[in-house]
Amino acid sequence: MLHTGRAAQALEDNLHRFTGYDRALSDDLTAYRAALCGLAPMSAHEICSRLPGGPSGARPTEEWEVHRAPVLAFGVAMRNHEEARAWAAETLFDRITFASDGSQIQPMPDISVPVAAVQVGWFENPHNPKVPYVKDVRVEVLPPDQVFVARGGVSVFSDQAVSLRRFALEVDVLCEWMHDHAGVRPAPVAFFDGSLVVSFAERLEPETRDFYIAQAVRLLRTSEETRVPLVGYVDNSRARDLTTMLGHLIPALDRGENVTDAGILRGLMRWGDRTPAWTCAREGVLAAYRVGDSDEETFLGDRVCFVYLKTAEPQVPARLDLPRWVVEEGLAEDVVQVVRAECVVGNGYPYAIETADAVAVITAEDRRRFYGLFEQFAERNGIRLTVASKIQSKDRRR
Template sequence: ALVATFAEVFEPESQDFYVQCLLQLLRASEQSRIPIVAYIDTTYTSDLVTLLKHCFDLPEAPQLHDAQLLSPWLEWGDRTPFFICARGGSLNPQDGILNSYQEMRERVGFVYLRTNDNFPARLEIPVWVYEAGLLDWLVDLVRCEVVIGRGYPYVLETADQIAVIRNEDRNLFLRLMQDWAAREKLNLRLSRKTVSKLQRRRVR
């Protein structure tokens, strides 16, 4: 996500870490004119629900989220108009994490895009992409990735598969760690089951 609402529950130092990383990313994207997009497959944000509530003086609907609201109206490949994110805080509406985004405070937008049979996905995109007339091109790229990935962007699926630590990698790491701890005379405690597995695999 480009809007790090998830970090609002963290202590200030951790919040600042996420904000600074995202600010670097957003600034680099705008300066280099390289589009970026955050793909959120399952989202419970309620930016549009909150907008409608304020515009039409509607009652609170805490169980309703944007993707749920939009789902009946979007066929596969359909997207919503582009919106600029002006979200308040999840804990305090006046104190959202976007307040820490400095000049990028109003430079992150979003659309919802139907990519499979579930609720629409949320795409968070820098505002400069929309201003440069590249929004449709970028959303088309996401549609292509989703087609290749059979409902989920292929590039993300591939990155996830590569990032997952396989059992062999995990066992090698634990064995190296155990050897290092023994060499440094550190009291590293592994379960007997793990030690047994590592010793058996070392023999092979």
């Protein structure tokens, strides 16, 4: 139990640190906002000429050349939520959207036979009352040979193996759907819940890192091959791509790690506003976005663009990762318009992703039911199964 009195005193003891952090961050954000707005007179060529040849955080796309503004106003006035919902319904009519999401059941170390499961749910919405929507799931069980690993002379369960399978299954479902909807017009929009730049993988073992990179590359290639727009949606991004770019352009800026792109843009945007598309030029993982062999290798690390979109007040803007072909073919605004409308229906969050999450979610009760099914399965098939005394004791006490 938390001793709230002592915790409150500990907070008071550190008050000066919190207020100092807040003041410093506010000053840094003000400086970065001014720097971003100061780019308006510059052409894309001028900006790029001042950036290093390698990773620079971000680079302007053709959209910057058209608009030369850090924020593009939405420009549609809606007096109330009823008008907003009517606008969203009109925008989305007959436009297919799709999202997938996943959940998992990790192996329990207190059960003698390891087993895990992943479930990916999806939601396809045709936005046409004459055509039914689709909600469905795919479930896979991971048997012992897929969850046991030897580490340090001890056999342990690999939570990572389960996470990898879940991620791959989410990508499988999205790629299959994009292939099935190639050529459909108006172009459907697929949502991936997360960034298309898998920077988190840099902290992992090389084999695991390469796996995540391969899945991200598969999403990018499938979208480009099928010409189905894909949105990697990040609700509360901590990315610093624009921040890094501004640091290169204006070396005098304080490169504090607490300044984020979304934090800079928050003070410049109203609901529905977006940024022009930027090419992601982040250091690290994008260097490994390649396909083919050493004789004929194609670099895809420059094929991810991003847009920030204000989807709710007073939150920071969301980040939308887009395959570069979407920007090159002039479809960025069309795709962003679909995201805006989805966020009206979902009250600040894409309804497609929200619904896919609800379809895929596995609750604590679901996990108990799964292990009950597994016990019945083991008994029916003569598989010896033992449960640790600790678990039995906990169950009796509960």
